[in-house]
Amino acid sequence: MGKSRRRMTLALAAACVAMGTGVAQADAGFPPVFPPDQNQLPQLPSEPQVYQALPIPVPDQDPWYDDPADLESYAPGQIVRSREVQTRLLGLPIPVYTKQLLFRSEDVHGNPIVTATTVIVPGIPWQGSARPVMSFQEAIDSTDSSCNPSHTLQVGTMKESTLAIYWLMQGFAINVPDFDGKFNTFNTYAEGKMVLDSLRAMKNDPGLGLSDSGIALYGYSGGGSGSIRAAELRATYAPDVRLLGTTIGGTPGNLLEQADYATKHEPGITGISNFTMWLGFVSLSREYPDVFDAADLLTPEGQQIVADMQHRCYATAALTGMWRPISDYFQPGKSLQSSPEVVKVLQDNSLGHYIPDTPILWWHGLWDELIPPAEVVLPTVQSYWDRGADLRFYTVPVPEHVTNAVTGWLPAVAWTSAVLRGLPPGPKFMAAFAPLPPGFPGA
Numbered sequence: 001m002g003k004s005r006r007r008m009t010l011a012l013a014a015a016c017v018a019m020g021t022g023v024a025q026a027d028a029g030f031p032p033v034f035p036p037d038q039n040q041l042p043q044l045p046s047e048p049q050v051y052q053a054l055p056i057p058v059p060d061q062d063p064w065y066d067d068p069a070d071l072e073s074y075a076p077g078q079i080v081r082s083r084e085v086q087t088r089l090l091g092l093p094i095p096v097y098t099k100q101l102l103f104r105s106e107d108v109h110g111n112p113i114v115t116a117t118t119v120i121v122p123g124i125p126w127q128g129s130a131r132p133v134m135s136f137q138e139a140i141d142s143t144d145s146s147c148n149p150s151h152t153l154q155v156g157t158m159k160e161s162t163l164a165i166y167w168l169m170q171g172f173a174i175n176v177p178d179f180d181g182k183f184n185t186f187n188t189y190a191e192g193k194m195v196l197d198s199l200r201a202m203k204n205d206p207g208l209g210l211s212d213s214g215i216a217l218y219g220y221s222g223g224g225s226g227s228i229r230a231a232e233l234r235a236t237y238a239p240d241v242r243l244l245g246t247t248i249g250g251t252p253g254n255l256l257e258q259a260d261y262a263t264k265h266e267p268g269i270t271g272i273s274n275f276t277m278w279l280g281f282v283s284l285s286r287e288y289p290d291v292f293d294a295a296d297l298l299t300p301e302g303q304q305i306v307a308d309m310q311h312r313c314y315a316t317a318a319l320t321g322m323w324r325p326i327s328d329y330f331q332p333g334k335s336l337q338s339s340p341e342v343v344k345v346l347q348d349n350s351l352g353h354y355i356p357d358t359p360i361l362w363w364h365g366l367w368d369e370l371i372p373p374a375e376v377v378l379p380t381v382q383s384y385w386d387r388g389a390d391l392r393f394y395t396v397p398v399p400e401h402v403t404n405a406v407t408g409w410l411p412a413v414a415w416t417s418a419v420l421r422g423l424p425p426g427p428k429f430m431a432a433f434a435p436l437p438p439g440f441p442g443a
Helices: 003-018 045-050 149-155 161-168 190-204 223-236 253-262 267-286 300-311 314-321 340-348 378-386 401-409 407-420
Strands: 079-085 097-106 111-119 133-137 173-175 215-220 241-249 360-367 391-399 429-431
Touching: 097 190, 097 300, 111 149, 111 190, 133 190, 133 407, 149 173, 173 190, 173 215, 190 223, 215 223, 215 407, 223 241, 223 360, 241 407, 253 267, 253 340, 267 300, 267 314, 300 314, 314 340, 340 360, 360 378, 360 401, 360 407, 378 391, 378 429, 391 401, 401 407
Parallel strands: 133 173, 133 215, 215 241, 241 360, 360 391, 391 429
Antiparallel strands: 079 097, 097 111, 111 173
């Protein structure tokens, strides 16, 4: 293990001790066997272990998140309960008004569920119209409800909170939904429903004064997944939501191609993409337990990794799953692609089943080690374009997934700020440059 990785592991352990809880006892046999040519970390403590030591209760121990007894009687977006909370950044309180709403939505099968959203209103006066709202979908990418923004905004650990400040500084309200639900699913159309129902709940709260507000959506990577699915579903699922525009980046379009890429051995840094399939497997197994069945598809060692990934936030989930291809843990003769049921789930939840009826700004890095554009993204974007989407798409000539989150964020702030102020979204364009050679890893 390199020095930098040793330091990272020690830092995680030190954090747990500093927060007042002992480091979890690692399983010395985790995983029992793994390919000897892979550089892998041992079993790590998880972020929820730290959160459980803090004075603010985690969601699964907080009765505020409980389902009402008569949940089926609630309409989508109807508020179950609300509360005022304190928003924090790195543990420090931020002087903004924050209200959380628990509301009714639907899972991917149409069953009623509840989840939460956090609405933040700055003290800056807004004149001349209803205060516009930026719905900020964080890349939650986690498997435990303590990682959801309704909790991390209170304890000050929401990883993208500094990005949202630039909309707050202009006087816009911010809506931050737990769009993966309290069961933390991932990359399904249920995400879009939960985003839209969070906006309905926000409109339904008379005390917020946002019932007539224009709304824009923003999200990168996993946050882009919830944002663009909400834009796709708006016309049919929530036509009452006044959506002015959506900007996303770093988001997979074709989940079959993403699964194919993320289950293989990839050279160099592209190998870290392997964690996305472990995360996807765990999350999708919650919506489709009979399809993503670890006992049926994976070896005992693979099942142990899936069990270990059940309660992690994005950081330790990534460190656990990177450079550990799930394909090395399939039962003999089994794979994701060989299962018609798995293929159907991935097809059903890939983007492009609907075309958004509102303007879109979409960007992607020309080299992305997690979500390669050539097969996973660009064909979906081309389909949007060919089918008449009000689209502005460009590839950023900068490598690496996280770097592109920042590179594309500045145009995203400028564009969404303009449309929220009533300016036109500008002309459509398709700048899908792909200069890297075919087959280049991460392209």
